Amino acid sequence: AIFGAICLASRLSSPFHAFVLLEVAAVYFALGPILLAKIRSVPLLVATVGVCCYLLLQLSMTIFWTYMCVLAFVNGFCPLLFVRLQRHKNNxxxxxxxxxVSDFREENGSASSI
Structure with missing residues (x-):
């Protein structure tokens, strides 16, 4: 991803824009996973979803149920469907x-021909 940002930065008009793009790429692609590993926790996830649901309920019941259906579909149904359809996968x-690379001995039929 950093290499892709470098290739894109070469097309920008000024060194400032290239520096900003490379800095943002470094933050997102190099430092982002470290930050996500530190803050990834179940209590934080539950609290975030709870606050989101509460605020959506205050806004509209329709938006709340749409959010809940999309959340259940993306986090429940899609992974279940993915696992169940693995047996139908073709290579x-x-x-x-x-x-x-085949072994030379297997091609000639015997090991004595070496």
Whole structure:
């Protein structure tokens, strides 16, 4: 991701804009995962969802139920569907696959031909 930001920064008009883009990329892609690992906790998640639900209830019952349905769909139904559909997954082999190197002994049929 940092390499992508460097490639994009080369297309910007000024060094200032390039520096800002690289700084934001460093914060999001290099330091962001460290911050997320430190603040990721179940109590914080429950508190955030609870506050969001409370504020949505104050705003509108329709928006609240839409939010709850989307939340249940994205966090419940989609992963369940993904796990259940894994057995129907096909592996397509083609020229884009890595090369499989066969053993020389297997090609000739015996080990004595070496």
């Amino acid at each position: 397509i082999h083609g020229p884009w696959d890595e090369a499989i």
